[in-house]
Amino acid sequence: MAREEIRENVGPMARMAATLAKKMRLRKGLTQEREGALMGYTGAAISAMERFVHPVSDEMLVQLERVLGDGLGIFEELRVPVSLEKLPEQFRNYSQIEQKAVALWLYANHVVHGLFQTEPYMRALIAGGFPEPTLERVEELVVGRMARKALFDREKPVCQIELVLDESVLRRPIGSEEVMREQLLYLAECARRRNVNLQVLPLDAGLGGEYAAARGNLSVVETPAHDHAVYLEIQDESVLVSDRSKVSTYMQRYAKIRAQALDPRTSLGLIERLAGVES
Template sequence: MGIAMARAENKESAGPAARMAAQVAKRMRVKKGLTQDQLGAQMGYTGAAISALETLAQPVSDEMLTKLELVLGEGTGIFEEMRELVRLEKLPRQFRDYAPIEQKAVGLSLYANHVVHGLFQTEEYARALIAGGYPEPTPERVEELVEGRMARKALFDRKPPCLIELVLEESVLERPYGTEEIMREQLVYLVECARRRNVHFQILAKRAGLGGEYAGDRGELNVIETPDHDRLTFLEIQGESLLITDRAKVSTHTQRYAKIRAQALDPRESLSLIERLAGVQT
């Protein structure tokens, strides 16, 4: 796809929050009597980049909104508030309703059996995974999706903390994306995540089904505990998603997750396995 076509596509696809950010940035720049080059210089960007922001030729980045707040925000927090709205707009449509729920959760019980769960992906692993998908996304859309996925990691350090349980199929650790080096860095990152106090990490071994029981046969599973201590289930496959609130169904999913976790290696065995695959010294 050519640059001109990509820019035209972004102008068409830009959401209300991105359009509002572009309009407010332009009006506040003009109010301050700054040219695009002058504003760009104060923010560490070129005048062309500011022009692309104001005309929606390029998606506004999270970093740019942070710098707009510093230079034009005047302590109002307006661009900081827009950051959250723009982040949501950049997410895949089927994920937008779930994203705010995930960020407010007090507990997440996650099972992934094909790729590393999005919350635990490195930037390069996510980029290789997204760019290699079908239909092939534009480079600009790849960066939007990577940025949105990385923003989810704020949950790891949130106060009060969220307890995050992840059961990952062993086969996921052996399925590289991008390059072998990207996969090695992803494994190292999983080791770092597993050592967090608010993360409970287990691996479901490939041989788990040999004992006659295997609860992971129905695919990936996300069970969420809300601040009100209700439970929800989020399922996503083939670009479609389902947010389930029916108490009986969620109860079944919660019980199934407990079985998956019980059939997995214990946390110490799991950590040792992934350290060995990553080549990390304990």
């Protein structure tokens, strides 16, 4: 009996890309081997992609655009949705909502929020996790997380993004001192964007007897229909909350966290000092 192929989970956008690639290959009269040679892949890799055995990679989409795209940008447009499909399963539903959001209110208390991570920081963070991921999986997750950053520059409509970062996040080095310095400088750059408000919750925030951030990370999203939802995640488990009464409580909690944080100007100054920027 022939050995059964091990099929990976291929999402609908990756299937669309593979189907289009096959049709355009046949239209051009190319064999899988010839297409693979033009793209820098084997014919077997092209076959696996077309039969949904393995999802199309980001680099393969780049090469498909070059070899088959005819300047239409079809495969280039598919890079972001295909990359988002490769994010962890528990995150995918939220990621689709996030990409359409008109506003985000975020609190992160253990590492820099994924939207605000530099590539070296996220690479070190993902590669250093447990269970240890394969190099291929690290690359998939990095590409998917980087794809989320398109939200910063979306114009119609502009997404307003607020982030409160716990000060401990800024003081916890990830990867290396240089990686962390680059991350801090990037946060300072983000803080200067007109559609971004970045504040730091200081380590001594609880000294006054109130501390609204004790229950961890929090993401509130406003949809194009101006509905609100909350995303919570811990230890690879997640929940998307849409119940209005619960969402209201989370939004009030976020407002308390933001009120206990340093103001944006002071927060930026702290980030720059930790990055070694002279005033």
